[in-house]
Amino acid sequence: VMAGEPVNVNEFEELAREALPKMNYDYFRGGAEDQYTLKENVAAFQRILFRPRVLVDVSSIDMSTSILGYKLSAPIMIAPTGMHELAHPEGEMATARAAARSNTIMVLSFSSSKTIEEVASSSQAVRFYQLYVYRQRDIAVTLVQRAERNGFKALVLTVDTARLGRRELDIRNRLVIPSIRNLEGLLSVEIDPTAGSGLEALASQVMDTSLNWKDIEWLKSITSLPILIKGVLTAEDARKAVEVGVAGVIVSNHGARQLDYSPATINVLEEVVQAVEGKVPVIFDGGIRRGTDVFKALALGAQAVMVGRPVVYGLAARGEAGVVRVMQMLKDELELTMALSGCPTVKDITRRHVFTESDRLR
Numbered sequence: 508v509m510a511g512e513p514v515n516v517n518e519f520e521e522l523a524r525e526a527l528p529k530m531n532y533d534y535f536r537g538g539a540e541d542q543y544t545l546k547e548n549v550a551a552f553q554r555i556l557f558r559p560r561v562l563v564d565v566s567s568i569d570m571s572t573s574i575l576g577y578k579l580s581a582p583i584m585i586a587p588t589g590m591h592e593l594a595h596p597e598g599e600m601a602t603a604r605a606a607a608r609s610n611t612i613m614v615l616s617f618s619s620s621k622t623i624e625e626v627a628s629s630s631q632a633v634r635f636y637q638l639y640v641y642r643q644r645d646i647a648v649t650l651v652q653r654a655e656r657n658g659f660k661a662l663v664l665t666v667d668t669a670r671l672g673r674r675e676l677d678i679r680n681r682l683v684i685p686s687i688r689n690l691e692g693l694l695s696v697e698i699d700p701t702a703g704s705g706l707e708a709l710a711s712q713v714m715d716t717s718l719n720w721k722d723i724e725w726l727k728s729i730t731s732l733p734i735l736i737k738g739v740l741t742a743e744d745a746r747k748a749v750e751v752g753v754a755g756v757i758v759s760n761h762g763a764r765q766l767d768y769s770p771a772t773i774n775v776l777e778e779v780v781q782a783v784e785g786k787v788p789v790i791f792d793g794g795i796r797r798g799t800d801v802f803k804a805l806a807l808g809a810q811a812v813m814v815g816r817p818v819v820y821g822l823a824a825r826g827e828a829g830v831v832r833v834m835q836m837l838k839d840e841l842e843l844t845m846a847l848s849g850c851p852t853v854k855d856i857t858r859r860h861v862f863t864e865s866d867r868l869r
């Protein structure tokens with residue numbers, strides 16, 4: 508048990524656990540099946556070490572960067588995570604205000620507990636909208652139009668969720684999901700509250716499992732927003748994504764909630780970066796808990812990272828202020844890491860600043 512205020516992001520997880528009912532905490536924390544990938548997402552970072560450079564003038568550190576032309580105070584964004592009301596009554600509105608105060612981009616989840624309109628009116632943060640495609644395609648059309656009308660700047664199409672991964676904590680807890688407000692009036696499904704995970708029950712009825720590469724053309728035809736593809740883990744898919752003309756690739760295994768025994772994302776980042784050949788930005792998520800993790804992802808070629816669980820733990824523990832604190836902790840740690848590695852700007856961070864297991868085998 509912790510005395511006083513948390514001093515790092517991991518300690519926010521403990522506060523969140525104390526603050527939340529078990530069902531809610533388990534929803535945020537859990538991964539798929541054996542949770543091998545869940546552990547690995549974090550553990551793989553611990554096998555990457557630094558090659559710090561010395562006697563560089565680090566009297567001023569500039570962490571700023573830009574994504575699709577939008578300036579960020581640091582290369583750390585907010586990943587789309589569902590149902591923030593399970594963490595805090597103000598839900599995504601608090602998260603969006605925290606994103607604005609942190610000068611970063613928030614990706615709003617398709618499965619948000621607040622509406623697109625509520626989130627848009629709650630802050631000036633640059634926001635992207637994360638999309639799932641249901642068999643009922645008119646739902647995507649409607650939601651994309653609403654996101655555009657409300658000033659969202661890009662679409663993040665999540666492609667690793669044709670079906671929902673088997674999250675056994677949610678099955679055991681019989682997870683009851685609050686209403687997904689954006690879907691009100693668009694969708695009617697019956698969910699049996701005694702039958703296991705409510706989220707699984709919903710997904711299995713509505714997800715379009717036929718979605719494939721050809722549908723990117725369809726998505727482009729219904730929007731003028733740039734499209735990023737979230738959930739790429741191989742060079743093959745990275746090349747396909749570039750071919751079909753997406754604006755960015757997001758290396759992600761959905762926080763280990765989908766296919767268990769997918770590799771830790773940090774272990775496949777370099778493969779994807781090499782396949783993309785600089786044609787579009789590569790964004791990274793999965794297991795970021797420290798500023799050192801952010802630095803490692805940048806060294807392996809990511810333009811920015813996104814954080815999922817740490818944000819909801821901050822929200823659960825302290826609401827908007829908790830999210831701001833989590834983002835600030837990561838930024839402070841990144842700044843220190845840059846100083847101690849001899850990198851005054853993010854452009855100074857190179858592949859030669861880290862040492863991975865594959866380097867050891869070479």
Ligand code: FNR
Pocket residue numbers: 534535536548586587588589616617618637665737759760761762763764792793794795813814815816817819
């Ligand atoms: C997610 N993630 C996710 N992704 C997405 O595209 N749409 C979604 O609705 C959700 N929902 C969601 C809920 C919760 C509770 C978690 C933990 C994750 C995945 C998320 O965007 C991101 O890929 C991971 O969270 C990154 O890993 P970390 O930072 O949680 O380790």
